[in-house]
Amino acid sequence: MIAFGQFLEVLIGGLLSGVLYSLVALGFVLIFKASGVFNFAQGAMVLLAGLALVRSLDFLAARGFPGWAAIVLGLAFAALIMTISAYLIERFVLGPLVNQDGLILFMSTIGVTFILEGISQMIFGAEIYPLKLYPTDAWFLAEGVFPGGILLNKLDVWGGLIAGVLVAGLALFFQQTKTGRALRAVADDHQAAQSVGIPISWIWFVVWLVAGLVALVAATVWGTKLGVQFSITFLALKALPVLIIGGFTSVPGAIMGGLIIGAGEKLAEAYLGPSMGGGIEYWFGFVLALVVLMVRPQGLFGERIIERV
Amino acid sequence: MFYREAGQFKTSYTADMAIFPIRQDRIALWLLLAFAFVGIPVLAKFHVWPFGSEYLLRAILVPFLILSLAAIGLNILTGYCGQLSLGSGAFMAVGAYSAYKFGTGVEILFLKIPPLPMLPSILLGGLMAAIVGIVFGIPSLRIKGLYLAVATLAAQFFFDWVFARIRWFTNYTPSGSVNAPQLEFFGLFFNSPIERYILCLLFVVVFAFLAKNLVRGNLGRQWMAIRDMDIAAELIGIRPLYAKLSAFAISSFIIGVAGALWAFVYLGSWEPLAFNIDRSFQILFMVIIGGLGSILGSFLGAAFILVLPILLDQVPHALGIPISVETVSLLVFIVTGALICWLLIVEPHGFARLWLTAKEKLRLWPFPY
Numbered sequence: 001m002i003a004f005g006q007f008l009e010v011l012i013g014g015l016l017s018g019v020l021y022s023l024v025a026l027g028f029v030l031i032f033k034a035s036g037v038f039n040f041a042q043g044a045m046v047l048l049a050g051l052a053l054v055r056s057l058d059f060l061a062a063r064g065f066p067g068w069a070a071i072v073l074g075l076a077f078a079a080l081i082m083t084i085s086a087y088l089i090e091r092f093v094l095g096p097l098v099n100q101d102g103l104i105l106f107m108s109t110i111g112v113t114f115i116l117e118g119i120s121q122m123i124f125g126a127e128i129y130p131l132k133l134y135p136t137d138a139w140f141l142a143e144g145v146f147p148g149g150i151l152l153n154k155l156d157v158w159g160g161l162i163a164g165v166l167v168a169g170l171a172l173f174f175q176q177t178k179t180g181r182a183l184r185a186v187a188d189d190h191q192a193a194q195s196v197g198i199p200i201s202w203i204w205f206v207v208w209l210v211a212g213l214v215a216l217v218a219a220t221v222w223g224t225k226l227g228v229q230f231s232i233t234f235l236a237l238k239a240l241p242v243l244i245i246g247g248f249t250s251v252p253g254a255i256m257g258g259l260i261i262g263a264g265e266k267l268a269e270a271y272l273g274p275s276m277g278g279g280i281e282y283w284f285g286f287v288l289a290l291v292v293l294m295v296r297p298q299g300l301f302g303e304r305i306i307e308r309v
Numbered sequence: 310m311f312y313r314e315a316g317q318f319k320t321s322y323t324a325d326m327a328i329f330p331i332r333q334d335r336i337a338l339w340l341l342l343a344f345a346f347v348g349i350p351v352l353a354k355f356h357v358w359p360f361g362s363e364y365l366l367r368a369i370l371v372p373f374l375i376l377s378l379a380a381i382g383l384n385i386l387t388g389y390c391g392q393l394s395l396g397s398g399a400f401m402a403v404g405a406y407s408a409y410k411f412g413t414g415v416e417i418l419f420l421k422i423p424p425l426p427m428l429p430s431i432l433l434g435g436l437m438a439a440i441v442g443i444v445f446g447i448p449s450l451r452i453k454g455l456y457l458a459v460a461t462l463a464a465q466f467f468f469d470w471v472f473a474r475i476r477w478f479t480n481y482t483p484s485g486s487v488n489a490p491q492l493e494f495f496g497l498f499f500n501s502p503i504e505r506y507i508l509c510l511l512f513v514v515v516f517a518f519l520a521k522n523l524v525r526g527n528l529g530r531q532w533m534a535i536r537d538m539d540i541a542a543e544l545i546g547i548r549p550l551y552a553k554l555s556a557f558a559i560s561s562f563i564i565g566v567a568g569a570l571w572a573f574v575y576l577g578s579w580e581p582l583a584f585n586i587d588r589s590f591q592i593l594f595m596v597i598i599g600g601l602g603s604i605l606g607s608f609l610g611a612a613f614i615l616v617l618p619i620l621l622d623q624v625p626h627a628l629g630i631p632i633s634v635e636t637v638s639l640l641v642f643i644v645t646g647a648l649i650c651w652l653l654i655v656e657p658h659g660f661a662r663l664w665l666t667a668k669e670k671l672r673l674w675p676f677p678y
Contacts, residue, residue: 038455092650093650093654096654097653097654100653100657102454102455103393103454103455104653104657106393106455106458107597107649107653108649108650108653108654110590110593110594110646110649111645111646111647111648111649111650111653112646112650113646114642114643114645114646114649115642115643115646115647115650116646117639117642117646118639118640118641118642118643118646119643121639122636122639122640122643126635126639237462237466237586240459240462241459241463243459244456244459248455279470279473279474280470282466282469282470283463283466283467283469283470286459286462286463286466286467287463287467289459289460289463290448290459290460290463293448293451293452293456293459293460294447294448294451297451297452297456
């Protein structure tokens with residue numbers, strides 16, 4: 001019973017932490033779905049949103065604002081920052097690159113990553129800023145069934161809830177609104193979408209804005225977990241295997257991929273780690289993704305239009 | 310006017326196919342090589358500014374040469390064969406650690422290899438990197454573009470972990486950092502900065518020459534055909550398996566040798582962090598900024614990426630603007646990012662294309678056409 005309880009604890013912890021990866025992966029999927037751009041800057045956007053939020057919260061708290069007002073204003077300020085950055089990115093980087101090769105667009109987002117990382121830290125500071133938006137205490141479940149119960153972190157549960165709401169909202173946005181349909185049209189073919197009268201630069205702005213807001217949501221959760229700091233940008237890299245497994249174009253895929261990676265990582269670390277010297281969760285997701293790539297290159301939920309050789 | 314080829318007649322096929330068909334180019338290259346091999350050491354010997362300073366040789370020229378070599382390697386894969394790779398750091402690490410193991414003696418199970426001399430260990434390091442490159446290149450047969458980038462990223466993370474956690478590679482040193490053996494080639498020791506510089510220069514010249522010839526030949530044309538349109542290439546009889554894996558192998562070999570040089574000649578003692586993902590990106594940027602599909606571009610890109618931080622550090626000092634170290638490193642981020650975006654927008658083919666345009670202009674000047 002102890003072994004099974006431990007297994008459940010690792011599994012559930014892994015699944016929930018996987019959902020947190022999904023939060024970052026969602027931003028990638030949105031932009032890829034709507035513009036065919038693989039947005040490497042998603043991690044930097046999480047950093048920017050997090051820094052804007054935490055610094056404005058500190059600023060407002062120091063001015064004696066009550067807690068809820070500070071949070072609302074801080075979120076509004078961070079959203080404003082993300083809007084401005086979405087506009088600037090569209091206007092100065094992606095706008096001039098319309099109809100370029102996907103690889104060129106990808107490399108340009110690497111450039112954007114560097115700019116965002118530099119500017120955000122220059123404006124808001126480059127230290128570790130703790131963020132307290134969600135409860136982070138431990139939570140014991142099923143104490144009657146297993147000795148000691150199952151230890152969960154409340155933050156992870158919150159993260160799971162938020163991810164669920166976010167996915168539902170995004171699915172509605174993509175399927176039911178006119179803008180959502182236009183986004184999908186642009187993703188299929190830039191030129192064709194332009195020729196039927198879809199304003200492509202406006203659509204790209206909307207996409208980057210939505211991705212920026214998703215980054216803000218991710219930043220609230222990850223900022224509470226790790227503190228807002230530079231290493232948050234590496235989340236972008238952690239989210240890549242999630243994308244490969246779930247498929248680049250699928251919102252539910254991002255969630256499923258996150259669950260698989262999260263659970264796989266934690267289980268591998270708990271059961272294989274000790275015999276291999278530990279730390280294998282560092283690369284386990286990537287190797288898992290590599291295996292999936294060999295067998296099913298479009299991912300579990302992706303569309304079958306991947307360029308095959 | 311300045312760059313006229315008029316009157317240079319080619320009377321044989323050999324002359325027509327020469328590596329530098331234009332006389333000015335040949336002369337310029339010989340002058341450059343003479344300056345690099347003779348001029349710089351002599352100037353350094355007599356302490357002529359700026360070559361007298363050890364800093365220039367040790368901290369700028371040596372890393373420039375080694376990273377150019379790595380950029381040439383990546384350019385073969387990404388620029389000529391069109392396969393995006395984010396794993397250069399890992400391949401460099403494989404080259405460095407394998408060379409270290411071969412240099413200090415390998416013992417696996419019943420297999421015992423005595424410590425090898427320096428040159429064979431570096432080349433064997435390259436060979437190990439080539440093998441690893443082939444293994445991680447296998448996914449490229451089914452996927453391309455971004456998906457392949459993730460596959461090579463898997464190599465990066467996996468080898469970061471391998472060299473940090475598996476103590477056998479570091480000969481069980483307690484700190485996990487590794488000291489390079491003595492740089493000895495055929496009884497000669499390369500210790501002073503100028504000797505190290507010459508050593509790197511030799512490697513770079515040999516490999517650049519090999520690479521330049523490879524990409525002009527049969528293999529290089531196969532790579533470029535695959536890059537430009539893989540299906541059409543297959544139709545005219547190019548085997549993608551052979552072309553892609555050979556690109557991975559040769560590219561990783563060169564990157565592996567560069568990694569071994571980076572560890573042995575430049576760093577001296579190193580830890581796995583020296584070959585992390587930032588290194589991969591740095592080399593990728595050199596290739597993009599220098600010019601995809603150009604050997605000359607690899608050098609230009611390496612020079613630019615290396616010199617940029619130094620310039621950003623020095624210019625405010627020279628102007629008397631106080632600026633903290635932290636701000637400088639952030640400025641480097643911003644300027645590098647902005648330059649990459651700008652270059653992709655105005656000149657996706659990098660510095661190498663600018664150089665070609667300049668040559669064209671020089672040829673016509675002062676007439677418009």
